[in-house]
Amino acid sequence: MTASLTIVVVEPDPARARLIVDALREAGDFDIHVVAERAALARQIALHNPDVVLVDVADPSRDILEELALASAPLDRPVALFVDRSDEGLSTAAIEAGLSAYVVDGLTQARVKPVLDAAIARFHMVQRMRTELAETKRALEERKVIDRAKGLLIRARGITEEEAYALLRRTAMDKNRRIADVAEALVTASDLLK
Amino acid sequence: MRTVPIPVGYVPLVDAAPLIAAQEMGFAAAEGIALDLHRSPSWSALRDALSVGQVAAAHMLAPIPVANALGLGGGSVGFEAVSVLSVNGTMIGISDALAERLDAAGHDYDFADAGAAGRALIAAAPKPLRIGVPFPFAMHAELVFYWLSALGLPSPQSLTVRTLPPPLMADAMRAGEIDAFCVGEPWASQAVFEKVATLLLPGAAIWSFAPEKVLAMRTGWAESEPDLSARLIRAVWRAGQWLEDDDARSLAAELLSRPQYLGVGADLIERAMKGHFTIRASGEERSVARFVVFHEGVAHFPWRSQAAWIGSQLAGRMGLDRAGAAQKAARIFRSDLHRAALAPLGVNLPAASARVEGALAGDSPSAGARGPLRLGRNRFFDGGLFDPEIH
Numbered sequence: 001m002t003a004s005l006t007i008v009v010v011e012p013d014p015a016r017a018r019l020i021v022d023a024l025r026e027a028g029d030f031d032i033h034v035v036a037e038r039a040a041l042a043r044q045i046a047l048h049n050p051d052v053v054l055v056d057v058a059d060p061s062r063d064i065l066e067e068l069a070l071a072s073a074p075l076d077r078p079v080a081l082f083v084d085r086s087d088e089g090l091s092t093a094a095i096e097a098g099l100s101a102y103v104v105d106g107l108t109q110a111r112v113k114p115v116l117d118a119a120i121a122r123f124h125m126v127q128r129m130r131t132e133l134a135e136t137k138r139a140l141e142e143r144k145v146i147d148r149a150k151g152l153l154i155r156a157r158g159i160t161e162e163e164a165y166a167l168l169r170r171t172a173m174d175k176n177r178r179i180a181d182v183a184e185a186l187v188t189a190s191d192l193l194k
Numbered sequence: 195m196r197t198v199p200i201p202v203g204y205v206p207l208v209d210a211a212p213l214i215a216a217q218e219m220g221f222a223a224a225e226g227i228a229l230d231l232h233r234s235p236s237w238s239a240l241r242d243a244l245s246v247g248q249v250a251a252a253h254m255l256a257p258i259p260v261a262n263a264l265g266l267g268g269g270s271v272g273f274e275a276v277s278v279l280s281v282n283g284t285m286i287g288i289s290d291a292l293a294e295r296l297d298a299a300g301h302d303y304d305f306a307d308a309g310a311a312g313r314a315l316i317a318a319a320p321k322p323l324r325i326g327v328p329f330p331f332a333m334h335a336e337l338v339f340y341w342l343s344a345l346g347l348p349s350p351q352s353l354t355v356r357t358l359p360p361p362l363m364a365d366a367m368r369a370g371e372i373d374a375f376c377v378g379e380p381w382a383s384q385a386v387f388e389k390v391a392t393l394l395l396p397g398a399a400i401w402s403f404a405p406e407k408v409l410a411m412r413t414g415w416a417e418s419e420p421d422l423s424a425r426l427i428r429a430v431w432r433a434g435q436w437l438e439d440d441d442a443r444s445l446a447a448e449l450l451s452r453p454q455y456l457g458v459g460a461d462l463i464e465r466a467m468k469g470h471f472t473i474r475a476s477g478e479e480r481s482v483a484r485f486v487v488f489h490e491g492v493a494h495f496p497w498r499s500q501a502a503w504i505g506s507q508l509a510g511r512m513g514l515d516r517a518g519a520a521q522k523a524a525r526i527f528r529s530d531l532h533r534a535a536l537a538p539l540g541v542n543l544p545a546a547s548a549r550v551e552g553a554l555a556g557d558s559p560s561a562g563a564r565g566p567l568r569l570g571r572n573r574f575f576d577g578g579l580f581d582p583e584i585h
Contacts, residue, residue: 038362060359062236066267067330067357092246100239 006031007115008048010041010055010065020054020122027118042068052112053102054119056126062100090116097123142180149183152190197223200426201230203240204253206456207360208379208466209280209407211446212488213253216433218449224432225425233455236359237329244412245271250419251426253279254410260504260523261331266512275408275501276416276531277427279434281493281570283406283466283486284334284397285382286311288374289367292318293392293474303392303473305480308399308575312345315394319373323347326358326366326375333397333406334376336507341400344576350511364388378406379466379486380458386472387462393473396482401552403491403572405500408527416531427535434488443467484570491557491570492544494532499548501527502582517583524548524584533563542567551580 007030011017017034024030035044038061045053045068055062090113094101097120103112146168153164168186172179204210216222217229232249234240237258244252259273288296295318296303304310315323327335339349347353358366363377364385375382376397385391397404409430416423436442447467451460465471469485472478487493505523509516529547536543542562554572561567574580 057239057242058235060235060362062238063329063359064357066236066238095242095246095248100242 004029005051007052008050009034012036023118023122027114055100057098057100098127099123146183149186197228199228199230201249202251203232203234203243203249205234209283210253212279212430212433216429221432222429225429227425251411255332256405256408257331257504259410259526263522263526272413273410274413275496275527277409277494278405278496279407279409281487282398286376286395287382287391288394292373311395312341316347322354324354324372326356326372328360337397337400338376367391380462383462383465389475401574424535434494437488438490496527496529498524498527499551499582503551503580520582548584
């Protein structure tokens with residue numbers, strides 16, 4: 001029986017970190033550490049001496065890990081980039097999920113695969129959540145702009161809210177643009193005229 | 195003509211301008227392509243995206259494809275450079291504590307005198323000097339090592355070199371983690387703007403014609419997609435030519451400042467584009483001719499000797515055979531593909547594909563394949579020459 005793998009998850013957001021840690025725990029018996037502070041990255045990694053480091057591809061501190069992976073210190077063991085040494089399908093899946101993984105040299109594919117499978121699945125979910133959040137934010141922003149545009153039209157032309165919206169929609173159709181874009185143009189123009 | 199989309203990756207920096215301008219100003223459309231631009235948060239992420247084919251081409255630090263070819267670093271997939279996207283464009287900054295010591299010693303921040311700046315830095319610096327660079331394989335690192343070594347501080351062994359993503363450089367300076375940095379714009383100016391750094395020297399003062407970023411592709415991709423890759427090379431070449439115009443650079447600063455690209459103020463980007471810098475919080479200014487070059491002096495041409503220089507420098511500090519590394523590296527800069535792609539435009543290109551690096555004390559006439567050609571000044575600050583034997 002080999003000792004359980006030590007995994008470091010680099011993730012500043014506690015909620016996301018918990019999601020990933022939970023998924024890893026379900027996948028097997030691992031010794032998992034979360035590093036949230038970029039500044040402490042090198043020291044934390046030296047301290048835990050992990051077999052696997054998982055990091056979000058969107059995290060700019062990836063290039064810091066890259067340096068750690070190259071240098072012999074502070075890591076005692078050489079760390080290879082996961083995409084470097086695994087079968088192409090798995091590394092492509094990881095990158096598509098937004099996951100970067102560093103794996104200590106010499107670990108067999110069989111031992112690493114469950115970790116990566118679990119992480120890939122969870123990263124997909126995290127990414128989906130992030131996209132949804134961004135979309136929701138954008139929709140809210142757009143609604144605010146449309147409301148402001150409607151208000152401008154109501155005041156300037158003495159029409160009802162319904163008529164103002166209809167006017168925006170008709171203009172958008174005529175100009176082959178989105179309602180939000182037309183509203184945005186109107187708000188910008190009116191700001192300029194103030 | 196049907197427009198073919200090509201996914202292209204970049205890191206948010208001023209020198210991504212040729213790719214962004216190619217798409218935004220219609221140079222890509224003129225070639226019947228659309229650049230699907232992917233912003234990458236880090237160089238390693240961009241390298242991996244290119245490795246697995248998530249992007250077909252990428253804005254890349256000139257030393258990354260060379261390091262891959264030498265088996266250094268994490269990349270196992272071979273890359274090649276089909277164009278140089280930019281020459282020069284890096285900036286060295288120091289902490290305010292260090293700047294105080296340089297001021298006390300009477301340093302005048304002459305942006306053209308790399309020798310004086312380096313000697314002042316070495317005299318005032320804590321030992322070891324802690325310096326931030328954006329990636330282990332970057333011209334930033336190579337220029338700093340060349341500069342300080344030539345002035346008697348053997349580098350990198352006498353330095354503590356920290357890899358830091360450009361947008362985090364100012365934070366690291368504020369936190370007191372580094373004494374100096376060498377970084378691409380607008381991130382050095384951003385650190386001045388945040389009042390945590392003083393600009394000491396542009397990289398161009400160390401080597402006046404340093405290949406900074408290249409257009410990289412997976413080895414073999416350009417040959418398997420000769421038509422698409424050539425269209426991309428031409429679109430980027432046209433964008434680079436456009437970017438040499440002063441007004442175009444102002445417009446480019448506006449384009450790059452958009453949130454989806456760099457997302458920093460156009461005024462900060464314009465400093466690098468125009469070479470007019472505010473070097474410290476007090477508002478003191480310096481100008482740099484050709485701070486970043488996209489086209490002039492045949493800047494777009496991937497000289498095999500440029501790659502050889504990078505290969506030789508990397509080999510020197512990694513304990514590899516220098517001549518062998520230079521040979522291997524030279525094959526990575528594909529001047530042949532660059533020539534073939536630009537042939538339909540009738541562009542006058544250098545007759546040779548390699549040269550002695552550092553041998554042009556000023557802009558110089560040279561033999562072009564279609565008549566005389568003007569090459570940009572190419573000089574190392576210490577007068578060093580690099581004459582690779584490329585077979």
